[in-house]
């Protein structure tokens with residue numbers, strides 16, 4: 429394994445001037461962002477803002493058109509394997525093999541990461557407790573509810589205990605019980621050596637779990653900071669109002 433670019437540096441995410449175009453359409457315009465370890469970092473923005481595009485670049489699933497990004501000290505373009513080894517990704521469109529039980533899905537992924545049988549069973553037991561998987565582990569994925577499926581998708585993403593977790597609209601479609609479990613799980617990832625990136629439309633979720641947030645609109649960052657600082661910057665009483673104020677201001681500036 430090669431050494432990270434900045435051994436000892438606590439920056440887990442370093443995005444410099446990233447632009448992404450799809451043909452003539454510009455989805456990200458010069459986005460720069462840094463995040464240290466120990467945070468849950470929120471990415472907020474209306475539909476089409478570019479959140480998924482940015483998270484896919486960080487997960488090495490998409491190449492930026494220009495600019496650089498490093499995750500856990502590794503460059504997403506030059507060291508994609510190193511990045512992939514350290515990142516767990518959950519997005520809305522992920523499927524599970526219908527004929528396998530949750531336990532079988534998790535065992536097969538643990539095998540891909542070279543985990544031993546003992547490590548695998550200990551990790552499944554830990555995730556069973558933290559994600560309240562219960563009988564989900566022994567039901568076939570084809571028979572899952574939305575909440576059961578999402579819990580197993582999340583457990584699969586973190587089976588090897590990656591330091592960086594990318595959750596793209598991970599709570600969408602969940603009932604209040606499954607959402608509670610997910611948010612508590614996310615809060616527990618706030619720890620030294622770790623970073624969780626959490627994209628959501630739901631401001632109350634961001635207020636609860638995120639240490640800092642970035643507000644993205646039409647591919648541009650409108651604001652980055654701690655939620656209380658964004659509230660005082662916009663002179664608004666809650667994040668939803670601050671979000672509207674920033675997005676409307678961004679539209680006004682773009683005219």
Ligand SMILES: Nc1ncnc2c1ncn2[C@@H]1O[C@H](COP(=O)(O)OP(=O)(O)OP(=O)(O)O)[C@@H](O)[C@H]1O
Pocket residue numbers: 450453455473474475476477478479480481482
């Ligand atoms: N492969 C593609 N080809 C062309 N345009 C694309 C492609 N992927 C995304 N886009 C466009 O880029 C913009 C940003 O999309 P993206 O999915 O990153 O936004 P988002 O903030 O995640 O929005 P949402 O919450 O609606 O998913 C959108 O206008 C989208 O239509």
